[in-house]
Amino acid sequence: AQTVTQSQPEMSVQEAETVTLSCTYDTSESDYYLFWYKQPPSRQMILVIRQEAYKQQNATENRFSVNFQKAAKSFSLKISDSQLGDAAMYFCAYRRDRQGGKLIFGQGTELSVKP
Amino acid sequence: DSGVTQTPKHLITATGQRVTLRCSPRSGDLSVYWYQQSLDQGLQFLIQYYNGEERAKGNILERFSAQQFPDLHSELNLSSLELGDSALYFCASSANTGIVSDTQYFGPGTRLTVL
Numbered sequence: 001a002q003t004v005t006q007s008q009p010e011m012s013v014q015e016a017e018t019v020t021l022s023c024t025y026d027t028s029e030s031d032y033y034l035f036w037y038k039q040p041p042s043r044q045m046i047l048v049i050r051q052e053a054y055k056q057q058n059a060t061e062n063r064f065s066v067n068f069q070k071a072a073k074s075f076s077l078k079i080s081d082s083q084l085g086d087a088a089m090y091f092c093a094y095r096r097d098r099q100g101g102k103l104i105f106g107q108g109t110e111l112s113v114k115p
Numbered sequence: 116d117s118g119v120t121q122t123p124k125h126l127i128t129a130t131g132q133r134v135t136l137r138c139s140p141r142s143g144d145l146s147v148y149w150y151q152q153s154l155d156q157g158l159q160f161l162i163q164y165y166n167g168e169e170r171a172k173g174n175i176l177e178r179f180s181a182q183q184f185p186d187l188h189s190e191l192n193l194s195s196l197e198l199g200d201s202a203l204y205f206c207a208s209s210a211n212t213g214i215v216s217d218t219q220y221f222g223p224g225t226r227l228t229v230l
Contacts, residue, residue, distance in 0.1 A: 108158075
């Protein structure tokens with residue numbers, strides 16, 4: 001069974017600084033998808049970034065980028081120029097099926113941003 | 116706003132009761148997913164429907180059931196409620212067209228409190 005592990009329950013970053021959130025996963029599949037979702041205090045789940053396993057190039061969305069290491073089964077999220085609005089719970093998620101299917105989530109990392 | 120709507124936002128009920136949570140997917144999305152977020156279990160996949168048919172089942176209790184109607188809205192029915200069923204229940208939808216960029220968009224969730 002696939003599993004997703006986020007080993008950092010809490011992280012803190014100074015405003016305008018850079019922070020990296022870690023995620024590892026376990027799978028025997030070669031084709032899969034990885035996601036980072038953000039859950040602010042409103043509890044809404046917001047997609048931050050997506051990575052397809054067959055792509056070697058790391059995904060980037062504005063200030064958010066990932067470091068995808070397929071062999072190591074590692075998928076970290078880097079947030080540059082951190083802003084107060086980035087404070088939230090961040091979940092790493094895995095999806096096996098190319099045509100959709102369930103997301104398997106990690107336990108989450110609570111990120112606080114200090115002014 | 117993800118385009119996924121869920122009602123009600125909050126629900127408070129007693130043990131042994133039955134409740135129905137409702138979800139309307141984004142316009143055009145054929146797949147609906149239900150997830151449960153609780154403090155002890157984290158975010159867990161419950162069930163997926165695609166165009167009215169059950170597609171996949173996760174850690175869904177026998178006391179829970181769901182269905183997707185011809186207009187594609189979905190309902191999650193929880194019966195014989197226990198204190199441990201208190202959680203945030205999310206609905207997500209996706210297009211499921213087979214395109215690899217298929218993404219799940221989450222609704223705002225229904226907060227269920229069982230007293």
